[in-house]
Amino acid sequence: MRRLVTVAEMTLRELARRRGVLLLLLLMPLVFWMIRRDTYVGQSIRALLLGISWAVSTAALFATSAARELEPRLRLAGYRPHHLYLGRMLGLWALGLAVSVPFFLLTVFDAANLRYAGIAVAMLCCVAVAAPFGMLIGALLPRELEGTLLLLTVVAMQMLLDPASPGARLTPFWSSREIATWAVDHTDGGYLNRGLLHATLVTVLLIVTVAGVFGVRLRRRRHLHHAPLT
Structure with missing residues (x-):
C-alpha cells in the first residue's frame, strides 16, 4: 500500500x-458548461460532465506519457507493475475528485430543481472511467498529440451520438448521460441503474486492459541486450 501511495504522490507532483x-x-x-448554460439545463449538465471526462482523461494521458522514462528505474528499485499503474490511477482519481468538487458546487448554486445526488454520482462515474481510459491511450500511443486527438474524437462522438442509439452504449462515458437524464429530467430509476451498471463494467474492463498492457510493457527490459554466442 505504501508504494501505491508513493506512486500516486509522484503522479500528482x-x-x-x-x-x-x-x-x-x-x-x-x-x-463546456458556459457554452450550454443559456439553453436547456440538461444540455449544460451533460456538457459539463463531458468536460470533466475530457480533462481527467487528458491528465491521465499526460501523466502516463511523462512516466515512461521513470518506470524502468522504479522497476529496478523493486516496484511491481501493479504498483505503478494502480498507484498512478489512485492519484488521478484523487485529482479528478478534487476537480469535480467546484463544478458540483457550481451546479448546486446555478441550477435548480435537480437531483444533486445524481449529479455527484455522474461526476464520480466520469472520473472513475476517465482515469484508466486516459492511461490506456497513453500506454498505447506514446505521443501526446496522437493521444489527445483520439480523446477529442471520442468526446466528439459522445456529444454527437443519440444516447438512445445502440452505438452510444459503446462509448466510454455513456453512463454519465444516462445518470444526468435521471438527475435533470426526474425520470424513472432505470436510467440510474443502467448508468451505474455501464460505468462499473467499463471501469472494470479498462482497469483489466490497463493491467494487461502495463504488465507486458513493464516486463520488457529494453535496457538489457543479449550478447551473441561465439
Missing part, C-alpha cells in the same frame, strides 16, 4: 509542475 495541464483541467469543463 508531476502534474503540478505542468501548470498548463492544471489550467486545462479547470478551463475545459467550465467552457
Whole structure:
C-alpha cells in the first residue's frame, strides 16, 4: 500500500509542475458548461460532465506519457507493475475528485430543481472511467498529440451520438448521460441503474486492459541486450 501511495504522490507532483495541464483541467469543463448554460439545463449538465471526462482523461494521458522514462528505474528499485499503474490511477482519481468538487458546487448554486445526488454520482462515474481510459491511450500511443486527438474524437462522438442509439452504449462515458437524464429530467430509476451498471463494467474492463498492457510493457527490459554466442 505504501508504494501505491508513493506512486500516486509522484503522479500528482508531476502534474503540478505542468501548470498548463492544471489550467486545462479547470478551463475545459467550465467552457463546456458556459457554452450550454443559456439553453436547456440538461444540455449544460451533460456538457459539463463531458468536460470533466475530457480533462481527467487528458491528465491521465499526460501523466502516463511523462512516466515512461521513470518506470524502468522504479522497476529496478523493486516496484511491481501493479504498483505503478494502480498507484498512478489512485492519484488521478484523487485529482479528478478534487476537480469535480467546484463544478458540483457550481451546479448546486446555478441550477435548480435537480437531483444533486445524481449529479455527484455522474461526476464520480466520469472520473472513475476517465482515469484508466486516459492511461490506456497513453500506454498505447506514446505521443501526446496522437493521444489527445483520439480523446477529442471520442468526446466528439459522445456529444454527437443519440444516447438512445445502440452505438452510444459503446462509448466510454455513456453512463454519465444516462445518470444526468435521471438527475435533470426526474425520470424513472432505470436510467440510474443502467448508468451505474455501464460505468462499473467499463471501469472494470479498462482497469483489466490497463493491467494487461502495463504488465507486458513493464516486463520488457529494453535496457538489457543479449550478447551473441561465439
